[in-house]
Amino acid sequence: MSESMTLPLHMRRAEFDPAAELAAVRDEEGVRKVRTVFGVDGWLITRFADVRAVLGDAERFSNAHQMVFRIPGMPQRTDEEIAELRAGNLLAFDPPEHTRLRRMLTPEFTVRRMRRLEPRIHDIVTEHLDAMERTGPPADLVTDFALPIPSLVICELLGVPYDDRADFQRRSGRMLDLSLPPQERAAASLESRVYMGELVARAKADPGDDLLGMLVREHGEDLTPAELAGIGSLLLLAGHETTSNMLSLGTLALLRNPEQLELLRKEPERIDAAVEELLRWLSIVHSGMTKVTTTDVEVAGQRIPAGEIVICALPAANRDPALAADPDRLDIGRDSLGHVAFGHGVHHCLGAPLARMEMRVAFPALLQRFPGLREAGPEPAFRSFNVVYGLSSFKVAW
Amino acid sequence: MSEEQKPVRIRADRDVCIGAGMCVMTADQIFDQDDDGVVVLLEPEPPAQYADLVRRAVRACPSGALSLVED
Ligand code: HEM
Ligand code: HEM
Ligand code: SF4
Numbered sequence: 001m002s003e004s005m006t007l008p009l010h011m012r013r014a015e016f017d018p019a020a021e022l023a024a025v026r027d028e029e030g031v032r033k034v035r036t037v038f039g040v041d042g043w044l045i046t047r048f049a050d051v052r053a054v055l056g057d058a059e060r061f062s063n064a065h066q067m068v069f070r071i072p073g074m075p076q077r078t079d080e081e082i083a084e085l086r087a088g089n090l091l092a093f094d095p096p097e098h099t100r101l102r103r104m105l106t107p108e109f110t111v112r113r114m115r116r117l118e119p120r121i122h123d124i125v126t127e128h129l130d131a132m133e134r135t136g137p138p139a140d141l142v143t144d145f146a147l148p149i150p151s152l153v154i155c156e157l158l159g160v161p162y163d164d165r166a167d168f169q170r171r172s173g174r175m176l177d178l179s180l181p182p183q184e185r186a187a188a189s190l191e192s193r194v195y196m197g198e199l200v201a202r203a204k205a206d207p208g209d210d211l212l213g214m215l216v217r218e219h220g221e222d223l224t225p226a227e228l229a230g231i232g233s234l235l236l237l238a239g240h241e242t243t244s245n246m247l248s249l250g251t252l253a254l255l256r257n258p259e260q261l262e263l264l265r266k267e268p269e270r271i272d273a274a275v276e277e278l279l280r281w282l283s284i285v286h287s288g289m290t291k292v293t294t295t296d297v298e299v300a301g302q303r304i305p306a307g308e309i310v311i312c313a314l315p316a317a318n319r320d321p322a323l324a325a326d327p328d329r330l331d332i333g334r335d336s337l338g339h340v341a342f343g344h345g346v347h348h349c350l351g352a353p354l355a356r357m358e359m360r361v362a363f364p365a366l367l368q369r370f371p372g373l374r375e376a377g378p379e380p381a382f383r384s385f386n387v388v389y390g391l392s393s394f395k396v397a398w
Numbered sequence: 399m400s401e402e403q404k405p406v407r408i409r410a411d412r413d414v415c416i417g418a419g420m421c422v423m424t425a426d427q428i429f430d431q432d433d434d435g436v437v438v439l440l441e442p443e444p445p446a447q448y449a450d451l452v453r454r455a456v457r458a459c460p461s462g463a464l465s466l467v468e469d
Contacts, residue, residue: 056462106417106435111426337424338457346416348460353419 007384009034010044010313011178011286015382016253017328018283018315022046026316030300034311037178042290042309043302048320048340050299051312055288055344061310063347064094065292085189088223088230091289095346101231104219105350108157108211114353117157121361124152129369137397138376145366146247146394147240150358154239157354158232159210160199168195172237179385189233196232200225211235235351242284243355245390247362250278252380252394254363255373257330264332265371268364274332275359280323280339281330283315284389288343314340370398406449407467408456410437415463424455437463 009032012019025032026046036042045054054061077085086092090101107113128149132139139145151169155162174180174188199212204220207213212232215223223231254261264274291310296303304310318339319327325334342349349355367373376397383392408428417435421428428441428448444452456464 056460102416103434107433108435109419110417110431110435111419111422112431337454342460344460346461348416348418350418353423356423 008037008311010311010316011384011389013315013382013384013389016249016256016282016330018313018319022313022316023319026313026320029302031302031304036290036309036311038182038290038309040309042311043299043304044311044313045299046313046316046320047300048317048323051314051317051340052338052344054291054299054310054312055340055347058094058098058346060294060297061291062094062294063091063289063291064097065294065307084226085186085193086230088227088232089234090231090350091234091347098346101227102346102350104215104223105231108214109350109353111353114357117153117354118357118361120156121149121153121358122365124149125362125365129365133369138395139397141251141394141396142244142248142391143393145362146251146391147244149247149362150243150355151240153354153358154236157211157239158235159203159208159212160232160236164195168192168236169240171195172241175237176241176387177385178387192233192237193226193229196229196236197225199232200228203228238349239351239354241388242351243358245284245388246278246282246355246359248380248391248394249282249284249389250359250363251366251373251396252375252391253278253282253330254367255375260330260332261367264363265367270332271360271364272356273335275356275363276336276339277330277332277334278359279341280318280336282389283318283339283341285314285341285343285387286389287311287314288347312340314343370396372398374398405443405446406452407443408439408452409465409467410439411463411465412436414461416461418460420458420460421455421464424458425451428452429455 009022012022025044030047030050032044033041034044045051088101090098093101128145132144151165152162171188171192175185175192203212203216207216215228215231254264264270293304293306293308293310295306318341321327323339324336342352374397376395378395380394381392383390415437417431419431421437422431425448428439428444430438430440432438456466
């Protein structure tokens, strides 16, 4: 990491909380001009209503005009190279191109589909708890529980060999690590596409009944190999890095709020509400993709010209008193409906039903198996320079 | 409350729906998803006791596909 690099404001936190300065922007001016990780200026949107409005307006706030490819110091890419890098990445398109891709994927992520996966998720969780119990305390909750469970689930769903996990977990780690030079992140992203391209070629020759096989069978004609690889790459990354950090950070949040933990243990039927509240309170994705204004707009009284970068601070919005009373308190008894931890609008998390299912199975199973679960020290390591907030290690005993 | 007694009429715009399933998770008595993941109303005019649940689903929908038809 280059020492001169400072963490962008929307990513600054004090353990579980957004930085005081970020909350102050929300409570005072609402919108502030900031320096983005790309080294150019952008506008930070912090209030709940404004964030929902921006995320809900793909016409005036575009994902397709990505600045990612125009970072100062990055080698200039040709249009073809850029097209190849974007192909299949839902987050890099606006409607109607986005709609075309999303429509092919939604059938695989319906609530009903996810309910069918539930028994298998139970088995995977049980296997990992058994392994922790066999080895005995202490354990690292990240490497023994939080990371392998969603990784295995997304591998089975997609049709990615789980034995390749060391490689793809390392690549995802580098893609999301904002302390690395953009060139290195881009290289990791290219490697991931090459790897996924091989899996796609295999699926084309012999499509299985997993998601890659389904895409090849049902949309093999409409999707280019680059698109197929891009979709696979995005799902693999988004499918394990996110849920994994919710599981580790969420467990720590419950342990540090013992009265909430006690309530959940006593009344396990509260799990759905607890998951929503943890999503809101932790808001592990700092912001969605950066957006670019397609016209002059006004947000929170601030005029923003066309062609400027806009960043939505999800943790600030989710701690807005306009969404929840006493918002900085973790309260599994509250109704956090409408929170933006999964984003909002057309890019609202495709995997949300899967992530919710994984959490509603994994948290209760963990708490039930180890009634004496506790931090074992050293202090859990919060990771900051990352697209997804969370823990890089978390030692527990029971 | 008299508000609660009024029947609710739901409108679902299937072209806008992104299949996030928030409505199904909130009220699966009233909403379903077809094989393409697109919202289907099981009950376009649910009885008044569902009014609250329906309002929650409308609020939860990330795409703006759902609305209440007020008479
Ligand atoms: C603050 C928010 C974010 C920033 C600043 C950011 C930045 C970047 C950058 C610099 C790259 C490398 C692009 C390249 O040159 O190849 C990238 C790629 C990528 N990002 Fe993000 N990102 C953000 C949010 C997200 C989120 C929330 C997700 C997923 C849920 C995501 C998924 C990806 C993926 C999958 C790639 C690889 C792209 C590809 O293979 O085409 N990003 N991002
Ligand atoms: C608790 C875990 C998760 C959180 C907090 C989360 C959060 C998010 C957020 C905030 C976005 C919107 C990004 C934006 O607007 O730029 C997003 C998009 C996305 N997520 Fe998730 N996610 C989670 C789990 C998953 C899982 C398990 C999968 C995959 C199976 C997944 C796949 C995706 C995809 C494909 C998109 C892009 C959707 C689109 O552009 O249409 N996510 N996620
Ligand atoms: S919540 Fe909205 S977007 Fe999601 S399935 Fe229901 S109607 Fe469609």
